Amino acid sequence: MKTIYLDNNATTRVLPEVVEAMLPFYTDLYGNASSMHSFGGQVHGRIEQARAQVAELIGAEPEEIVFTGCGSESDNTALMSAVECNPGKRRLVTTRVEHSAILNFCKHLAVKGFHTTYLPVDTLGRISMDALLEAIDDQTAVVSVMYANNETGVVFPIEEIGKLLRARGILFHTDAVQVAGKIPIDVKKLPVDMLSLSGHKLHAPKGIGVLYVRKGVRFCPYLIGGHQERGRRAGTENVASIIGLGKACELAKKELAKGTAGMAALRDRLEKALLERCPDAVVNGDRESRLPNTTSVSFEYVEGEAILLRLDEFGICASSGSACTSGSLQPSHVLRAMGIPYTAIHGSVRFSLSSYTTPTEIDRVIEVLPPIIRELRSYSPFGRDKFEQYLCRIDGARAD
Secondary structure, rough: OOEEEEEEEOOOOOOOOHHHHHHHHOOOOOOOOOOOOOOHHHHHHHHHHHHHHHHHHHOOOOOEEEEEEHHHHHHHHHHHHHHHHOOOOEEEEEEOOOOHHHHHHHHHHHHOEEEEEEEEOOOOOOOOOHHHHHOOOEEEEEEOOEEOOOOOOOEEOOOHHHHHHOOOOEEEEEEEOOOOOOOOOOOOOOOOOOOEEEEHOOOOOOOOOOOEOOOOOOOOOOOOOOOOOOOOOOOOOOHHHHHHHHHHHHHHHHHHHHOOOHHHHHHHHHHHHHHOOOOOOOEEEOOEEEEEOEEEEOOOOOOHHHHHHHHHHHHHEOOOOOOHHOOOOOOOOHHHHOOHHHHHHOEEEEEEOOOOOOHHHHHHHHHHHHHHHHHHHHHHHHHHHHHHHHHHHHHHHHHO
């Protein structure tokens, strides 16, 4: 059975071109980039080439790129650097819908006496600029707002937020893990001080991330040790993965130049069919300002886990939300923050496409999923009643 992979916000396949670029660094080019000899020196040169490729994707200077182990490390590093470089400030501001790497690190800082304000979102997953303005003060060390939400795809007004914070001299970090390779990023225009990326979200391997740190921003390293990354992140470099990330960024830039309209059209095609064929289904989040590859659909009166298990029988991969919280029995904190009704919140499914998703794959999901929803609802008295009402409306319309 061919796998139909629509869980690209959880991770992406490593592209063949990326694997090819990495392989020599597992075999012939195995030197340590910190060595004085030329054998290691050539590896250092290739790392710097990859750094330039990453910088090119987001409009940064190469020296503003710090390689990390993952997006979570980048997020943690950004927040820790902000509070350590501003010892007199004990307040942070973020949103209720952030990734767990931000939310749980704020909880960690709370034990150390820091206070975090969590901005609410409306029913479409949007934050209020007025609420942000009320939350910040002279004691605010950093504001961290994700560029786009990993569950709904909702894009936040990063440029507007950055301008507000820059005028008040407050550090601004954004988690752009879900954005890179999907919509353009240009840090020359965006007033952000720090920005996080993760390789495995844009067809590079797992275990490699990036923290962009704007030139001139005070920075305190999170990992202490050797001089790697200009003293900003200790530890022998994960060379092969760094090279792979550089290649993936180069390919992502080329894909962005082609545009993402095709990916958005497939997403819209999937949404339209599901809403037409599945009564009491709703798309979660702002449908105007969102990533082109992401849709979160809630099916009332049915469990999302049951939907995913049935889809898996057909080789279709989707998710109920963030992969980092899939082990939790609690419903999505993002959808709860948006006020999604209890009858729908447990029946949410996220489909996240890539530029390699095909129309045939989307058509297969459209073929398979509505019967699954009908079957699962037949087991629920609420779903059964709703479906019978739907059939009566259809029969009435035909009679007219």
